[in-house]
Amino acid sequence: MIDPEELRTRARDLLEGGQVRAVIGYRRGTRGWAAEPVVITRSEEAQDLVWDPSCVHNLALYLVQDRRRRGVLRGPPDRPIGILAKGCDARAIVVLMQENYVQRDEVYIIGLSCESSGMLDERKLAGAAEGIDPQDLEAVDFEGDAFVLSSRHQQWRLPAAGVMAERCLECRNPCPKVHDTLLGKEPREQERRGQALTPAMSDPFAELQRFEQTADSVEARWDFWSRQFDRCIRCFACRSVCPMCYCEECMVDSISFVVTPDTTAQEKANRLRWIERSASRSDNIGYHLTRALHLAGRCIDCGECERVCPVRIPLRLLNTKMERESRERFGYEPGASVEVAALLSSFRDDDPNDFIR
Amino acid sequence: MERILDKGRLGALVAALADWTVLAPALQDGLWAYRPVAGGEASLTLGHPNTVQPPKGQSFPQREVFFTFDETPDGQPRLTPLVPRPAPRVVFGVRPCDGQGLTHLDQVFGEEAPDAYYQARRGTLAYVGLACNSPPSRHCFCTCVGGSPFGEAGLDVLMIDLSDRYLVRALTPVGEALMTAGQGVLTEAGAQDRAEAQQRRLAALAHPQRAVAAPQAVPERLKAGFGSALWERLAQPCIGCGICTFLCPTCHCFDINDEVASQSPVCGSRVRTWDSCQFPDFTMHTSGHNPRPDLGARLRQRVSHKFQYYFENHGVFQCTGCGRCITACPVGIDIVTVVNQVAAEAAAMQPADS
Numbered sequence: 001m002i003d004p005e006e007l008r009t010r011a012r013d014l015l016e017g018g019q020v021r022a023v024i025g026y027r028r029g030t031r032g033w034a035a036e037p038v039v040i041t042r043s044e045e046a047q048d049l050v051w052d053p054s055c056v057h058n059l060a061l062y063l064v065q066d067r068r069r070r071g072v073l074r075g076p077p078d079r080p081i082g083i084l085a086k087g088c089d090a091r092a093i094v095v096l097m098q099e100n101y102v103q104r105d106e107v108y109i110i111g112l113s114c115e116s117s118g119m120l121d122e123r124k125l126a127g128a129a130e131g132i133d134p135q136d137l138e139a140v141d142f143e144g145d146a147f148v149l150s151s152r153h154q155q156w157r158l159p160a161a162g163v164m165a166e167r168c169l170e171c172r173n174p175c176p177k178v179h180d181t182l183l184g185k186e187p188r189e190q191e192r193r194g195q196a197l198t199p200a201m202s203d204p205f206a207e208l209q210r211f212e213q214t215a216d217s218v219e220a221r222w223d224f225w226s227r228q229f230d231r232c233i234r235c236f237a238c239r240s241v242c243p244m245c246y247c248e249e250c251m252v253d254s255i256s257f258v259v260t261p262d263t264t265a266q267e268k269a270n271r272l273r274w275i276e277r278s279a280s281r282s283d284n285i286g287y288h289l290t291r292a293l294h295l296a297g298r299c300i301d302c303g304e305c306e307r308v309c310p311v312r313i314p315l316r317l318l319n320t321k322m323e324r325e326s327r328e329r330f331g332y333e334p335g336a337s338v339e340v341a342a343l344l345s346s347f348r349d350d351d352p353n354d355f356i357r
Numbered sequence: 358m359e360r361i362l363d364k365g366r367l368g369a370l371v372a373a374l375a376d377w378t379v380l381a382p383a384l385q386d387g388l389w390a391y392r393p394v395a396g397g398e399a400s401l402t403l404g405h406p407n408t409v410q411p412p413k414g415q416s417f418p419q420r421e422v423f424f425t426f427d428e429t430p431d432g433q434p435r436l437t438p439l440v441p442r443p444a445p446r447v448v449f450g451v452r453p454c455d456g457q458g459l460t461h462l463d464q465v466f467g468e469e470a471p472d473a474y475y476q477a478r479r480g481t482l483a484y485v486g487l488a489c490n491s492p493p494s495r496h497c498f499c500t501c502v503g504g505s506p507f508g509e510a511g512l513d514v515l516m517i518d519l520s521d522r523y524l525v526r527a528l529t530p531v532g533e534a535l536m537t538a539g540q541g542v543l544t545e546a547g548a549q550d551r552a553e554a555q556q557r558r559l560a561a562l563a564h565p566q567r568a569v570a571a572p573q574a575v576p577e578r579l580k581a582g583f584g585s586a587l588w589e590r591l592a593q594p595c596i597g598c599g600i601c602t603f604l605c606p607t608c609h610c611f612d613i614n615d616e617v618a619s620q621s622p623v624c625g626s627r628v629r630t631w632d633s634c635q636f637p638d639f640t641m642h643t644s645g646h647n648p649r650p651d652l653g654a655r656l657r658q659r660v661s662h663k664f665q666y667y668f669e670n671h672g673v674f675q676c677t678g679c680g681r682c683i684t685a686c687p688v689g690i691d692i693v694t695v696v697n698q699v700a701a702e703a704a705a706m707q708p709a710d711s
Contacts, residue, residue, distance in 0.1 A: 029689035031496060036689035037594040057688060061596065123387070135495045231386070233410075233419060235633070237598035241687055253638050261645055276616050277630045278420045308687035310409060310600050312387050 091335025118168025372396025
């Protein structure tokens, strides 16, 4: 288990030594037990950093925000930015590097191994134990393969697998492969499998398989997805939280962000609007399916889109479907290595399709 | 008018309201949402904490078609206005914070510049509130922003949970009409029922909530804190999505677009949709200049609109303390903390004699 104190010391040393200009991490929020992302720039802020099962957020998003801010400042970074990275965060950083959005020497990765555990899914808490009310919790913590949850008056020790996020149960790389320093143990695959966790813990795409077995016809899937997409309120939280959604201009926005004083009225008027602003079924489907396709071979399954959705659209099903395609068809795993060319910007002589050869 | 409704007879009450379409909170796909309910449903209960979305969409739907346009056979443009004419609807289980929120929408779309579409929907809507014996969320703070767990604003009827029964109180002529329609199901309320309701009210008011510090000083302090560096710091984790505004019972900003179905012959519709001050294109000028260029400026707008600008214009906070924006924020941005921190900083910087 990672001692949060060790993490704080590492961050403090990096900031004091001037090796990094900031550290992206987690701290305790004001709305209860859940951690929140933070960017610290002073060494004394390192004492605020936390590490517990509520550190769900994919911090790679803040690398994207940092780069955007630097774009405004028009200056190259003088020093790297430090970032805490779980296995999934590190995979996202790798994709950003593969795509040349972030350079390796601009980032100092403090890898955090989830070891034999993962992150808590708040939605699984209700009814997970006698008397537990997510609203009353004050703190959550790791303890081996369990989570310890505390309210003001009571404490529960729950097997992590029962309340862990699905994507963590299916995770094959809970320890970051790319890092500058690593905290926590690198779990060996055998050890991992030997633990008394649910079968899904070692079964990739388990939730997708369950869905495909339940909705096993085109009609059933159409009914299912129609109901899901009809709920969409187009708050774009799924896009906003995604570190891979860094386009300057997005097909769903009403106007172009790259409008400059030189853009003519004609150019503005002629801008195509692919997807209307209305939260109607066809526009919602247009939005979500386009996004899923844009993430094919890039989504590293941090599950953030699904976690943040206020109307609970199971977006992971779309993204893991794409992930499984890229794995089965091309043997490609997004975020595995900076050296490998990105799936959609490379081709092989043995590609199964004629048109690309 | 005050009556008693036996909890087991809620379905019978709905059945008695034959002239209305009845909506009530229902749990579907893991979400509490207002859905039409059929009369006589014995299982109907009002067991919800609060709905994920407030009832504002009933009068201010996310998508409203103003008119359709097309060409006549001889090539003349033709507009067909579409003012909605919905059948009477009654929404059950509205929490007092959301009732309060409806009064703000009425203010914006009704009093100063009446909006025909809003008015048409609002005119046939009735709201039956459910008082909060205890706060439905740990992020509730209605009592700091002029509300109350037993508040009656915006509602036509208030129901108070007395364990095995409700005390049902009509607040408007529409509420009286609803209770008259349901009189076969309602029974007389006695002094004991009223005393019990009063006890519940006092207990609810004593229940601790989140606290906005010195609320009466907040508008002035936010004004003083406009240039504070705190806005940017507090917005640091913000991802720039629209959850906080789209789930808000009082946010009412919108965009208007022509949805063109065909260029030749021309046809389509002019549509109003919700918009959000948290989106970068919300304030984007045609020149490319954006006066709210970053997340800090957008957080400041959202918070100041609720706690300063609206107060300056209408004398009340726009925020009703429902806590949805806190609960649903993907990264924990907490409007109570934001207001308290900016106001505290401004207070500390003011000279002691002012």
